[in-house]
Amino acid sequence: MSTTERPDARRVDRYEAPNYLARYRERQNRNGAEAPPSSRFAADVPAGAVETSDPADTAETVDGSDVPLYLRRFRQRGAAVPSQPRVEFDGAEFTPALAAASRGKEIAAPRERRSSEKIVCEISILRHGITQGYSTDAGLTPMGGWQAHRRGHELARRWNDGDRVRLVCADTNRARQTAHQVFRGATDGLGMWGHDVSITDPEPIPELRNFGVWTPDGLRDVTSAFRQYQSTMETLERMAVGDRPRWLVEIDRFYRTQLGGADPIQEWLTIPMMYFEPPALCVRRFWRGFQRLVSEIPPDELAAGNHKIVAATHSGPMRAFATWAHGYDPGEPLNTEEIRVKLREGGRTAFVSYRNRVTEVHVPPQDEFPQWES
Template identity: 50%
Template sequence: MSLPRTERPDAPAYLQRYLDRESRGGQPGVAQPAQPDDETPLYLRRFRDRRSGTSALDAPVPLWEGADLGATRAWAEVTRTKEIVPERKDQTKGAVTDVYFVRHGETQGYSTESGLTPLGSWQAHRRGQELARRVMSGHHVTLACADTNRARQTAEGIRKGLLDQLVLFGREATVGDVTAYEEFRNFQVMTPDGFRDVTQAFRLYHSEMEKYERIGLGGRPTWLVEVDRFWGIQQAGGDPITHWLTMPMLTFEPPVAAVRRFWAGLMRLHDETPGQSVIVATHSGPIRAFATWALGYDPGEPFNTEFVRVRLLDGGESALVLYRNRVQEVSVPDFDVLPDWWQGLEGRALPVSRRGGSA
């Protein structure tokens, strides 16, 4: 006999009421007019509801489609798949592995290694339910994640949503356990304590900044200057990931290195696991760098639990990268022929790990 499940994948009622109140600008709720029971299209109902003035420019802005929905249902409408009809068999037979790079759910913040908020847990569960539509009977789903609390909890939430929805659909598919892979970690920064996730480095950065400001030690080390710029942009309301993508930094892992190890992790999963579907819960920076490399432009920051889909085609030489209604075919990198930028260099031009006795 199994114990009852006590977790709450749905958003709490108080959170729904708060989001609903904020959407109205803090005003109390106003009863919505009853909707007709006929088959009148939504755009026509919205047009009839408008009260035009003397000029067409005086007409109020039409409400968006989800304005008359509750907070939970509205979020579900926004995050549901945009595929109107199922894909035909002949369109999918060339793809041997489907990989989803999913950003983690909402967190308490990025200054500590905190886990997901209640809304973040609900987002992950909801994303798992949505991805279950693409899993057929007989398939195996492999789950991977970055080795951080928020990424692991997102992967666990996706797994629960998958299992719940597969039972609802009556599909006989297997879902593996969540495994952390170093290839899918967040981008790193070099600190006196070694390589650290940019969030893990925040506490050391904050304590070092206080020491330099209090004692007045003078010039700060390079890593502290660059981390200070990164977090300063975030605290000012800017986009630090754009700064990382576009600004050369000596102590930060470059975006191209994150793209390269994402490909290495993808091919490792393809070789080691039998899964037709692979779901990777990771972080927005490497996901965005991967999408920028594939599409040739920066498509923007992924939202919480938004994903980039990679469909590895038969033969393993090419793949389709899908993100925000854009599809791009790319060649799978051959790691044996990628350039070695340190070739022909010696002394301090080489990384410390490759200098040997020549430094």
């Protein structure tokens, strides 16, 4: 008995088309297309050829589409979530975190309910925006200008009708540009919120300068002294002469601390350095400037409590000021972050708020600033 005569033998002469070709022929017949030329698989598809195939292998849906299943699913996912245009800009990654961290979280009662505090003047100390670098007296980047503009817009929102704002800054490019952008942002914000507030043009004052370092040319800003430090170091290394001067040793240690990934401002706050301006003098200098600005306000206007001072300065003195007020180092201020000072009636005490902590401090009068070297 031959193999072909056995009823249970496996057949090798197939006349029906494979499943993939059967599905193709069915789509062609359904769409009215001509059948392909005759071949050994061109026979009519049996009625049960498609029904007996695995439903997972088919690409058709109930609506009769002949688009492959994976492609339909891909298109459905794309249609379910419309694509939003993404705006790329410098600092897009940390902008939301910066906005959340630098936003004022203090819940202030209305002015009429704060009469017991007897606040006569409110001072906002701001760090400058992101700068182009610290090796020279560089200005702000576009991102830094946006930060300062946004901070001015936020300040304008919390000001009330009748307030008088004086805008001051340190005499550096980054501080001046920050003050100008704050002025523009505040002007835009006042127009948006409809507040009747008078604000002065930015004015540099010497009391808000950065902490200094003594050089042979006199006391210089720690940033502006960097170029002199570099040129002197190159000259000494080229000449191979004896020991370096002590001021150069200290500023070299300061900048090498930063290059090593540590915090040079923390070193300045905790380690006494003979050629750097001490943190306590920066705090006293700030208070001397604020008291001078407050003394220029007429007494009757000062009693009304509608005067504000916005000061754009640098992170080092700001950090020293916050450390003095709270009794611990709260960390480096972010760009355009704010220390808020509320001067009380009489000028003897004030509330200093920074990073959700408020401390009442005693303000030393101007005639009590000691002269240590006199």
